[in-house]
Amino acid sequence: MSRQCNFWQNRLFIPLWFLWSALLFFSSSLYAEILSLPHAKLDGHFIQGGLVIGKTTPGNRVYFNNQSVRVSHEGIFLIGFHRDEPLQISLKITSPEYTELLDTTLNIKKRQYNIQRIDGLPPPKVTPVKPEMRARIKKEQQLARQACTRDDERRDFMAPFIRPTIGSISGVYGSQQNLKR
Numbered sequence: 163m164s165r166q167c168n169f170w171q172n173r174l175f176i177p178l179w180f181l182w183s184a185l186l187f188f189s190s191s192l193y194a195e196i197l198s199l200p201h202a203k204l205d206g207h208f209i210q211g212g213l214v215i216g217k218t219t220p221g222n223r224v225y226f227n228n229q230s231v232r233v234s235h236e237g238i239f240l241i242g243f244h245r246d247e248p249l250q251i252s253l254k255i256t257s258p259e260y261t262e263l264l265d266t267t268l269n270i271k272k273r274q275y276n277i278q279r280i281d282g283l284p285p286p287k288v289t290p291v292k293p294e295m296r297a298r299i300k301k302e303q304q305l306a307r308q309a310c311t312r313d314d315e316r317r318d319f320m321a322p323f324i325r326p327t328i329g330s331i332s333g334v335y336g337s338q339q340n341l342k343r
Contacts, residue, residue: 201255201263206241209271211336214241215319218255222263225254234315243270245336276337288341 197204201222206214218224220237233239243251247270255264290296 197268199253199264199266202253204241204268208243208268210243210247210273211245211275212243212270212273214243215239216241221258223256223258223260225252225256227251228254232313232315234317238317238320240319245273245275273336276334277340278337279340283341 194206195204195208197208202216202218202224204214204216206212208214216224216239218233218237218239220233220235222233222237224231224233224239226241231239231241241253249270249272250267251270253264253266253268254262256262286292286295290299
């Protein structure tokens, strides 16, 4: 299985598309948990595709599966779980002097995703042949990869989620569509 970006290996940022999708899910109380650990409090969805907001002492360093996680000046950090995240992950916290404060394993729940199968499509809809359509797909993939490189000290994720419109939700993070001729 190939992944579009390196986000899940380095955990140094939360791309906007994932953040909005996760916050939409996070706004419901389904699966929400608060986990209090020594030197950290975690609040969120401990499930594949979930998002957890953490709080530690300012200055501490956080490592998720041995990868450094950005920690704000207030000690706030985010952890996003891949749609196929292993069911056990490691969380480590060290002091600013690299003294180990916490080394634990977190259990992540397995999620059942909606897989939609669409049969009977015309061949150009399954495998685009027009050069302009292939160029568009390539450009959009490049934009998605570029979004995965964003790493900044934004705090907009701390504001309450405002649903942009009322209506049906056409796609949820992690869902898939299988197109067949």
